[in-house]
Amino acid sequence: MRYFLVFCVLSLPLITKAQLDSTYLICRAQPIESIGFRDLLAMYRQRDTLRNHRASGRMQLRVNGQEINPTDTISNLYLASLDADFPALDSLYAAYLLPDVVAFAAQKDSLLQHIRAKGWSMRYVQAIRNLKRQQQLNATGRSQVLLSFHNFNLAADVGLYFRGRYLRRSSRYAQLGQEAKSLGFFWGGDFVGFPDPGHIQRFQNSAALIQKYPLLAFEFEKYRDHYQRIYATGRPENVQDTKQLLVALNSLKVGRICACSFALIPPQHPPLSDSAYVAADTRAGWVYVQPSAGNGYYYALGRWELAPKK
Numbered sequence: 001m002r003y004f005l006v007f008c009v010l011s012l013p014l015i016t017k018a019q020l021d022s023t024y025l026i027c028r029a030q031p032i033e034s035i036g037f038r039d040l041l042a043m044y045r046q047r048d049t050l051r052n053h054r055a056s057g058r059m060q061l062r063v064n065g066q067e068i069n070p071t072d073t074i075s076n077l078y079l080a081s082l083d084a085d086f087p088a089l090d091s092l093y094a095a096y097l098l099p100d101v102v103a104f105a106a107q108k109d110s111l112l113q114h115i116r117a118k119g120w121s122m123r124y125v126q127a128i129r130n131l132k133r134q135q136q137l138n139a140t141g142r143s144q145v146l147l148s149f150h151n152f153n154l155a156a157d158v159g160l161y162f163r164g165r166y167l168r169r170s171s172r173y174a175q176l177g178q179e180a181k182s183l184g185f186f187w188g189g190d191f192v193g194f195p196d197p198g199h200i201q202r203f204q205n206s207a208a209l210i211q212k213y214p215l216l217a218f219e220f221e222k223y224r225d226h227y228q229r230i231y232a233t234g235r236p237e238n239v240q241d242t243k244q245l246l247v248a249l250n251s252l253k254v255g256r257i258c259a260c261s262f263a264l265i266p267p268q269h270p271p272l273s274d275s276a277y278v279a280a281d282t283r284a285g286w287v288y289v290q291p292s293a294g295n296g297y298y299y300a301l302g303r304w305e306l307a308p309k310k
Contacts, residue, residue: 001154009301013288018280019308019309020306020307020308021307021308021309021310022246022247022250022251022306023231023243023246023247023250023256023263024183024228024246024248024250024263024306024307025169025304025305025306025307026304026305026306026307027229027258027259027260027302027303027304027305028260028263028302028303028304029260029285029300029302030301030302030303031282031285031301032257032280032282032285032301032302032303033282034062034175034183034282035073035257035280035282035301036071037061037068037069037070037075038074038075038078039256039257039280040061040063040068040287041061041075041078041079041082041218041256041278041282042218042221042256042258043257043258043259043278043287043289043299044056044059044082044276044278044289044291045082045097045218045221045222046221046258046259047289047291047299048113048228048289048291053183054291054292054293055082055083055084055085055292056082056083056275056276056291056292057078057083057275057276058275058276059082059123059275059276059277059278060271060273060275060276060277060279061276061277061278061279062278062279062280063279063280063282064102064126064280064282064283065281069195075217076287076302077092077093077096077215078218080092081218081219082276085131085132086130086131086132086135088130089130089131089152089219090128090130090150090153091218092149092150092154093152093213093215093263096213097152097153097154097216100154100202100212101152101153101154102152103202104154104156104202104308107183107184107185107202108124108127108156108200110183111158111180111183111185111200112124112181114179114183115160115176115179118175118226120160120161120162120172120177121153121160121161121162121164121183122158122159122161123158123159123161124156124157124158124159125157125158125159125198126150126156126157127150127153127155127156127157128150128153129148129150129151130149130151131147134146134148134150134151135148144193144194146223146226147206147219147222147223149201149202149203149206149209152209152216154201154202154203154209155199155200155201155202156199156200156201157198157199158176158198158199158200159198160172160173160176173189173198174197176197176198177190177197178184179214185200185201185202185203186200186201186202186203187199187200188200188201192237192238192240192241193238197231204243205241205245206220206241206248207241207244207247207248210245210248210249210252211248214252217248217249217252217253219250220245221249222247224249225247227242227249228246229245230242231246247272250304250306253304254304254305254306255303255304255305256303256304257301257302257303258301258302258303258304259287259289259299259300259302260299260300260303261304262299262300263297263298263299264286264297264298264299264300265298267284267286267298270288270290270296270298271288271290271296273290274292275292276288276290276291277289277296278290280301282301284297285300285301286299286301287299287301287309289290
């Protein structure tokens with residue numbers, strides 16, 4: 001009996017871990033002792049996912065009645081990203097991503113030489129793409145990702161030509177893909193569900209990107225609700241990349257401060273402000289989040305936890 005009890009105690013962490021779902025998070029209300037500038041920005045992004053992601057414009061940020069301002073580069077990057085409807089992510093994060101952007105450019109030069117050595121005509125028809133263009137492509141069905149490697153200057157679209165005419169479909173793209181993979185690219189022809197044989201990228205998927213560059217998770221969080229819907233309704237073989245992305249995002253958020261899901265009855269009169277506003281009171285346990293366009297609400301402060309499996 002004693003050995004059985006010891007076994008149960010030792011197995012408890014494993015059982016508890018097995019009962020959690022690494023693809024879903026919940027915000028658990030609990031006392032919060034201190035809040036930093038980036039915590040406020042993260043809660044703004046979390047709650048603003050319900051409001052069409054409009055630009056924040058000027059923001060007011062307060063903790064326990066005191067206005068706080070950014071003191072580090074990361075916070076200023078996040079503020080710049082929130083301040084525009086379509087931030088130029090390739091330039092915003094250029095210094096951060098520089099090693100891989102430079103390596104990707106060298107890979108592209110190598111691929112061009114390899115293809116031209118075959119006697120084929122090839123051009124890069126697009127590399128950098130802003131978020132406005134990304135939304136246009138999604139609206140017309142020419143893309144199915146809300147945030148692309150093109151937006152970070154880590155992908156390119158390739159055009160093959162014959163006698164000056166662009167080849168929209170050709171068996172040559174399969175050969176292009178093999179050449180690209182031999183040089184370390186990931187090829188769009190291998191994509192499940194939406195193959196894109198004229199596309200190459202530096203990383204296998206978005207999960208791999210944010211695992212190497214965690215700051216970029218802030219940009220993907222904007223579309224979390226979209227990723228959750230894809231994962232919940234998609235066929236398992238078609239949503240592996242989405243699952244990996246959610247797991248990667250969640251691994252960075254567990255234990256961080258959040259604004260719990262259901263709005264509170266206002267504990268005090270909301271502040272009068274025409275700008276985006278985030279105010280937290282650690283003593284009373286609430287945070288007030290007001291987007292630049294729309295109503296503000298109070299939420300209980302808490303921390304992110306992995307959700308129990310259903």
